[in-house]
Amino acid sequence: MKAKALICATALTAICASPGAFAQVAGLQPLGGTVEQTNALLKGWSVRRALVDEPVYNDLNDKVGSIYDVIISPDRKATYAVVSVGGFLGMGKHYVAIPVDHFEIRDGNLFLAGATKEALKSVPEFEYNKLEKATKPHKVKAE
Structure with missing residues (x-):
């Protein structure tokens, strides 16, 4: 389970860091969060x-x-x-x-x-x- 979470987190990080990815901007992403919130989400628990x-x-x-x-x-x-x-x-x-x-x-x-x-x-x-x-x-x- 931990390996699965690590793979998902690594994949998400790689996608977000790719040149084609756009940073979420507060106020423009009504359902998203800030970069800091997204990073906290990756470290959180379901x-x-x-x-x-x-x-x-x-x-x-x-x-x-x-x-x-x-x-x-x-x-x-x-x-x-x-x-x-x-x-x-x-x-x-x-x-x-x-x-x-x-x-x-x-x-x-x-x-x-x-x-x-x-x-x-x-x-x-x-x-x-x-x-x-x-x-x-x-x-x-x-x-």
Whole structure:
């Protein structure tokens, strides 16, 4: 996976650096970003590819759950990871929100120190804000 990302990043860099490539200019590229933003994008993570559905392990190397979602705060920072615990074939899963700074990454795997399935199931279940749709930016209808 890392090799694939490196190949894609290298190819994108080569295309952007080629003589025929044009630099993005702020204000002229309504959907693009600045060169600095594009460079930051190349160094960033895809939540969907790198985190969602990835297993979470404890200190004993036991799988205690999987990442279900990542919550982004209004200041644009990832603040919580929603962990899916237990269940079978999508039934009986328990979702808990854990602050992202509680996780460690070791050898490309996510670890949650001291966690067990039982301890995570005892945490009150995470529920999405029922007002979430009301607080989202309004969608613009095409005319």
